[in-house]
Amino acid sequence: MKIKFYGAASEVGRSCIFIESKEAKLLLDCGIKMAEPHEYPLIPDEVLASIDAIIISHAHLDHCGYLAHALSIGYAGPIYSTKPTYELVNILVNDYIKISNPENITKQGIAKLPKQFVLKEYHESFKIKDVEAKLLPAGHVLGSSMIEINANGKKLLYTGDANFRTTKLLDAGYSENLNENILITESTYGGDEDMFPSEKITLADMAASISNTIKNNAKVIIPSFGVGRAQEVVLILDDYMRSGLIPAVPIYMDGMVNKAMRIHRHNVIYCRDELQKRILMNDDDPFKSKNFVHVLSIKERKKVIQDKSPCIIVTTSGMLSGGPVLKYLEQLGHNETNKIIFVGYQAEGTRGRELLDGKRTILIGKKRVNITMKIEKYHLSAHADRQQLLHFISKINNLKYVFIVHGEKFKSEQLKNSISKKLNVIVPSILDEFSV
Numbered sequence: 001m002k003i004k005f006y007g008a009a010s011e012v013g014r015s016c017i018f019i020e021s022k023e024a025k026l027l028l029d030c031g032i033k034m035a036e037p038h039e040y041p042l043i044p045d046e047v048l049a050s051i052d053a054i055i056i057s058h059a060h061l062d063h064c065g066y067l068a069h070a071l072s073i074g075y076a077g078p079i080y081s082t083k084p085t086y087e088l089v090n091i092l093v094n095d096y097i098k099i100s101n102p103e104n105i106t107k108q109g110i111a112k113l114p115k116q117f118v119l120k121e122y123h124e125s126f127k128i129k130d131v132e133a134k135l136l137p138a139g140h141v142l143g144s145s146m147i148e149i150n151a152n153g154k155k156l157l158y159t160g161d162a163n164f165r166t167t168k169l170l171d172a173g174y175s176e177n178l179n180e181n182i183l184i185t186e187s188t189y190g191g192d193e194d195m196f197p198s199e200k201i202t203l204a205d206m207a208a209s210i211s212n213t214i215k216n217n218a219k220v221i222i223p224s225f226g227v228g229r230a231q232e233v234v235l236i237l238d239d240y241m242r243s244g245l246i247p248a249v250p251i252y253m254d255g256m257v258n259k260a261m262r263i264h265r266h267n268v269i270y271c272r273d274e275l276q277k278r279i280l281m282n283d284d285d286p287f288k289s290k291n292f293v294h295v296l297s298i299k300e301r302k303k304v305i306q307d308k309s310p311c312i313i314v315t316t317s318g319m320l321s322g323g324p325v326l327k328y329l330e331q332l333g334h335n336e337t338n339k340i341i342f343v344g345y346q347a348e349g350t351r352g353r354e355l356l357d358g359k360r361t362i363l364i365g366k367k368r369v370n371i372t373m374k375i376e377k378y379h380l381s382a383h384a385d386r387q388q389l390l391h392f393i394s395k396i397n398n399l400k401y402v403f404i405v406h407g408e409k410f411k412s413e414q415l416k417n418s419i420s421k422k423l424n425v426i427v428p429s430i431l432d433e434f435s436v
């Protein structure tokens with residue numbers, strides 16, 4: 001089996017892994033890097049057009065944002081994913097194209113996007129020439145998968161983005177009885193420092209902080225991926241409001257968060273049993289709380305901004321790389337009683353990362369915006385932390401090679417150092433190629 005890394009090697013973003021068996025050429029993920037400006041995987045168009053199949057792990061743009069390009073330059077094969085991933089990809093990719101207007105995208109290419117998907121259930125085997133493939137639950141976001149490839153007597157597992165802890169929405173990533181010779185693992189939080197307090201403690205701290213801001217009559221902004229942990233946070237905040245732990249104020253949702261909530265609701269069979277039961281057994285639909293207010297127009301957004309009363313605003317994009325969150329920051333960012341709370345990973349080169357690193361002006365379009373609001377971060381990531389990654393890797397039988405990707409280089413190296421005694425471990429660089 002040949003493996004080549006066209007992206008996400010010693011970086012987070014533009015996941016795009018080429019796999020070649022005796023008969024088949026596959027691509028695991030086809031994403032872009034959300035830095036400013038966006039970066040694309042280094043796969044030549046003629047290689048991309050000649051692939052037999054693309055398998056998408058999940059709907060985040062760093063794993064699927066290059067699909068419209070692939071279709072525009074003539075890729076005509078199937079795109080395999082789960083049903084929620086298919087629905088979310090179509091929404092998120094179209095939204096990304098509308099906002100960013102990337103080069104080399106044709107109308108015909110975009111039109112092909114929904115048509116070329118082939119939907120698979122978790123654990124269902126499917127054939128691509130001499131390759132047998134399978135999607136396994138990854139616990140990261142709705143519909144997210146790890147991808148198992150079985151070809152020419154070798155088994156390979158690609159984690160995509162994975163979380164091995166149960167969350168409010170999702171079961172933990174699958175990790176039972178895995179037999180794999182080759183692992184390609186993410187390492188977003190694989191660094192030595194990436195040990196975090198229990199989520200219970202983190203959530204309690206965050207609730208107290210939000211409560212304070214609300215009591216000060218101010219606004220809390222939570223930047224969110226269209227699909228990510230922030231949506232779970234919304235459900236958790238609603239629970240807290242119902243139990244009186246934090247004062248009941250409107251939780252405004254703006255942008256992609258709204259559509260994504262609907263997709264979660266009708267794909268609830270891909271969520272945890274507990275959530276399904278809550279909907280099926282009584283009328284208490286957690287996705288339709290009266291605390292949730294959907295912001296559906298620019299006029300409504302203006303009203304939210306101008307209204308003097310306290311509230312929580314959950315809006316895209318999660319790393320401040322675009323979307324309505326920038327409109328809110330422009331208007332609300334210079335009020336020091338307001339607060340922005342980050343709950344997701346902030347990649348290098350994004351405005352979100354700049355704020356966390358201490359910068360207090362950000363560039364929005366051509367405008368410099370001073371940010372004097374309070375800035376806080378709570379670790380509620382949808383990614384496995386170091387301990388979980390190590391535990392997961394130790395549970396896999398017959399493992400020989402581990403490729404560590406989707407992490408800042410020093411973190412990938414630190415993860416490598418903790419497992420390299422027993423295994424052949426490689427932190428690839430972009431365009432590196434291996435035969436295994």
Ligand SMILES: [Zn+2]
Pocket residue numbers: 058060140161
């Ligand atoms: Zn992801």
Ligand SMILES: [Zn+2]
Pocket residue numbers: 013060062063161406
């Ligand atoms: Zn990712």
